[in-house]
Amino acid sequence: xxxxxxxxxxxxxxxxxxxxxxxxxxxxxxxxxxxxxxxxxxxxxxxxxxxxxxxxxxxxxxxxxxxxxxxxxxxxxxxxxxxxxxxxxxxxxxxxxxxxxxxxxxxxxxxxxxxxxxxxxxxxxxxxxxxxxxxxxxxxxxxxxxxxxxxxxxxxxxxxxxxxxxxxxxxxxxxxxxxxxxxxxxxxxxxxxxxxxxxxxxxxxxxxxxxxxxxxxxxxxxxxxxxxxxxxxxxxxxxxxxxxxxxxxxxxxxxxxxxxxxxxxxxxxxxxxxxxxxxxxxxxxxxxxxxxxxxxxxxxxxxxxxxxxxxxxxxxxxxxxxxxxxxxxxxxxxxxxxxxx
Numbered sequence: 001x002x003x004x005x006x007x008x009x010x011x012x013x014x015x016x017x018x019x020x021x022x023x024x025x026x027x028x029x030x031x032x033x034x035x036x037x038x039x040x041x042x043x044x045x046x047x048x049x050x051x052x053x054x055x056x057x058x059x060x061x062x063x064x065x066x067x068x069x070x071x072x073x074x075x076x077x078x079x080x081x082x083x084x085x086x087x088x089x090x091x092x093x094x095x096x097x098x099x100x101x102x103x104x105x106x107x108x109x110x111x112x113x114x115x116x117x118x119x120x121x122x123x124x125x126x127x128x129x130x131x132x133x134x135x136x137x138x139x140x141x142x143x144x145x146x147x148x149x150x151x152x153x154x155x156x157x158x159x160x161x162x163x164x165x166x167x168x169x170x171x172x173x174x175x176x177x178x179x180x181x182x183x184x185x186x187x188x189x190x191x192x193x194x195x196x197x198x199x200x201x202x203x204x205x206x207x208x209x210x211x212x213x214x215x216x217x218x219x220x221x222x223x224x225x226x227x228x229x230x231x232x233x234x235x236x237x238x239x240x241x242x243x244x245x246x247x248x249x250x251x252x253x254x255x256x257x258x259x260x261x262x263x264x265x266x267x268x269x270x271x272x273x274x275x276x277x278x279x280x281x282x283x284x285x286x287x288x289x290x291x292x293x294x295x296x297x298x299x300x301x302x303x304x305x306x307x308x309x310x311x312x313x314x315x316x317x318x319x320x321x322x323x324x325x326x327x328x329x330x331x332x333x334x335x336x337x338x339x340x341x
Contacts, residue, residue, distance in 0.1 A: 007088040007117045007144075008032065009055060010324035011331070016048040020328065025335045030082055032061060035089075039076025042067040073099070077106045084334050086327060087116040093213055093233075097121035104140075108132045113139040113338070115330040117323055123217040124232075126224025139334050142225070144326025146172065146218045147299045150315030151329070156226045156303050163305040165227050165272070168265040170301035171294050172218040172280075174318030175202045175209035176241050176261040180282075181295045183249050184258050189242070201297060201318055211240035212261070215280045219263045226303070227265070227272030239281040248282075257284040258292045270306060 012029065014020070020027045029046050033039040037060045040046065047064060054061050062069040070076035077085070085107040089100045100118040107114050108129065116122065122129065122142045133140035143153050156165070171177050175196055182192035193210065196202040208214045216238050220231045241261050252259050262283040268274030285292035290312055294300045299317030304310050316322055 006320060007323050007327060008086065009052065010320055011086060011088070011327055012048050012052055014324065014328055016052070020332055020335070023332050023336075025332050025339075027331070027335065031076060031080055033073035033076060034061060037061045037069075039070040039073045040064060040067050041069070041076055041080045043080075074102055074106060077103060082112060083338055084113045084115060084331065086331060087114055087118050087121075088327065089118055093120055093208070093217065097124040101125055104129060105132070108136055108138050108140065111136040111138045113141070113334045115139075115141045115327055115334060117142075117144040117327050119145045119214075119217045119221065122224070123220040125230075126221055127228060127230040130225060130228075139337065141330035141334060142221065143330050144323045145221050147301070147313075147315060147317045147326075148319060148322035149325035149329070150299065150313065150317060150322075151326075152301055152313045153221075153225055154333075155313055156222075156301075156311070160303070160305050160308065160311065163308050164270045166270045166304045166306060167267070168222055168226070168263075168301060168303045169291065170219075170222070170263045171260055171291055171299050172215040172263050172301075172317070173209050173212075173261060174297035174299060174316070175206060176212075176215070177294065177299065177317075178297050179210065180241060180244070180259055180261060183244065183246075184253070188246065189244060210242050212238040212280045215261065215263050219265060219278060219280060222301070223265055223272070223276075223278065227267065229267070229272035229276060231276065231278055235276065236278040236280060238279075241282050244282055252284040255284070256287045258287075259284050260291055260294070262291065 015027045030043055031041040040062045051061050087100050087103050097120045101121040104114050104121055122145050129140055143151055146152050178196050178201055179192040216236045223229050223231045259282050263280045266277045291300055297318045298314055300314035302310050302312045
């Protein structure tokens with residue numbers, strides 16, 4: 001089952017193009033949903049071109065011969081079955097992570113694997129959902145919630161299995177990093193933000209990016225899924241980049257440093273134990289710090305783990321196609337696992 005939001009539509013096109021078949025994976029979409037039209041289901045498989053056509057023409061996705069429909073996604077999920085749920089709704093930064101949280105819980109309770117690009121349900125309830133997934137022996141994949149198509153969660157959880165995570169630092173928002181990169185090159189904040197908006201990197205209201213909530217959500221996800229420690233938004237000290245002046249940029253440059261919007265996570269004891277320090281704030285980084293040289297829309301994470309040491313993962317961190325790629329990669333991984341189980 002696939003959601004019919006923006007990322008979901010990209011994924012539907014990718015499935016229809018046969019992209020997954022390159023990896024010997026046969027994907028059939030039996031259900032899809034959006035907030036306007038509710039949930040539509042056909043056990044034999046939906047007509048993807050018809051679904052995409054309905055969406056582009058503003059018509060109802062429920063207008064499909066032989067398909068059944070329910071008023072909401074949750075009602076449809078409860079009445080039907082599937083091998084995997086792709087949850088790509090836009091759940092805002094609220095205390096409950098809805099509507100995505102209920103969709104994810106419903107699937108996992110029934111041992112249906114979940115692939116999601118939905119940040120806030122995982123940010124707010126990642127530890128609980130990961131525990132539920134393990135108890136039901138169902139996969140929970142959320143790669144695109146942190147660095148879009150750049151694989152970071154699986155690398156830090158499965159790739160470092162057996163190591164003990166100690167601390168983490170990262171540049172987690174592509175828009176904020178783009179703006180600061182331009183400012184480090186001489187632009188004013190206003191000019192840099194306007195360029196980001198023209199390039200489609202920043203929304204008309206860029207608050208989620210430049211004020212820090214997006215980075216806070218990503219840091220909470222990393223804390224929950226990598227360290228096993230659930231954070232609340234109030235536990236993350238957050239300061240955005242809107243107050244950064246040319247003078248601060250120049251003072252940092254005179255000392256051989258660059259200001260970055262840095263997310264940091266540290267625990268009193270290794271492995272997410274004891275008191276936690278979580279921050280998202282502009283920080284001057286010295287020239288020998290690898291994060292000081294992360295430019296433009298690139299994101300990066302440095303995770304310190306015993307006995308490995310520092311592991312750095314960097315790559316592009318923004319864009320619909322990259323987010324879709326992250327979801328598709330997770331979906332292919334889950335499909336392969338189901339085929340061999």
